[in-house]
Amino acid sequence: MANTETALKEAAQIEGAIGAALVDYTSGMALGTIGGGKELDLNVAAAGNTDVVRAKVRTMEMLGLNDEIEDILITLGGQYHLLRLLKARGSAGLFLYVALDKNRANLAMARHQLKKIEADLEI
Amino acid sequence: MRRALRLRAERRQMMTAEAEVLVELRRLRARLPQLTGALTASADGLVLAQDAVDGEAESVAALTAAALGVGQRLADTTGQGGFRELLVRGEHGYVATYAAGGSAVLTLLAEPRINVGRLHLEARRSSARIGELVDGALERRDPN
Numbered sequence: 001m002a003n004t005e006t007a008l009k010e011a012a013q014i015e016g017a018i019g020a021a022l023v024d025y026t027s028g029m030a031l032g033t034i035g036g037g038k039e040l041d042l043n044v045a046a047a048g049n050t051d052v053v054r055a056k057v058r059t060m061e062m063l064g065l066n067d068e069i070e071d072i073l074i075t076l077g078g079q080y081h082l083l084r085l086l087k088a089r090g091s092a093g094l095f096l097y098v099a100l101d102k103n104r105a106n107l108a109m110a111r112h113q114l115k116k117i118e119a120d121l122e123i
Numbered sequence: 124m125r126r127a128l129r130l131r132a133e134r135r136q137m138m139t140a141e142a143e144v145l146v147e148l149r150r151l152r153a154r155l156p157q158l159t160g161a162l163t164a165s166a167d168g169l170v171l172a173q174d175a176v177d178g179e180a181e182s183v184a185a186l187t188a189a190a191l192g193v194g195q196r197l198a199d200t201t202g203q204g205g206f207r208e209l210l211v212r213g214e215h216g217y218v219a220t221y222a223a224g225g226s227a228v229l230t231l232l233a234e235p236r237i238n239v240g241r242l243h244l245e246a247r248r249s250s251a252r253i254g255e256l257v258d259g260a261l262e263r264r265d266p267n
Binding site for chain 2: 023027028029030041044046047048050051054
């Protein structure tokens with residue numbers, strides 16, 4: 001079992017990772033961040049992506065889809081942004097956010113690793 | 124008496140920024156639709172500009188000044204430096220106060236579902252802008 005810090009460290013080790021954050025989308029605040037720096041303000045990303053997650057959750061409710069979001073992929077010109085919603089008991093309302101360099105990242109591998117990080121995470 | 128006169132003169136000068144501050148408050152409410160009210164008050168509790176806090180603006184401003192006093196002392200006593208912001212979460216929403224320059228504060232009311240991360244980002248930017256407007260108005264010489 002990994003805590004928040006370990007999980008973020010593992011996320012930062014994903015090939016091509018630029019930054020990662022564990023975000024509470026009920027408040028839009030990050031529980032923890034790693035990497036990012038000047039080029040990517042992770043607190044801005046946490047707040048902004050909270051709106052993305054909330055919009056999708058609401059859309060699914062309105063469509064009457066009785067399902068849940070596993071992850072959301074946003075493809076930019078030079079980056080991939082992956083949002084993985086956490087499902088475990090005690091971590092509902094949280095998502096893991098990772099920004100990846102498109103040239104260095106392997107998307108399938110990144111999703112697989114994120115799934116593993118989620119499974120190990122205990123909050 | 125002299126103090127009262129000075130305060131009144133100061134407030135009059137601050138009020139010259141009212142129109143611009145109000146524009147900033149409206150801009151902020153447009154960016155954060157879950158805000159239910161916004162006001163700017165002087166640090167001693169007088170309303171400088173307000174948007175949608177009708178009726179209770181005066182008392183919110185006065186209470187903000189009281190909370191600001193406690194917040195300042197608390198930050199000071201615990202060695203955290205000058206006052207920056209204060210967030211109160213009630214059962215039905217939030218009240219947030221941000222320092223705006225040296226002599227004013229920005230107080231916002233928000234729905235319980237608001238994205239607090241975004242609230243902080245937008246309000247910090249706005250309070251800096253309002254601080255510039257109010258401090259700028261205070262620096263301008265009163266023509267009389």
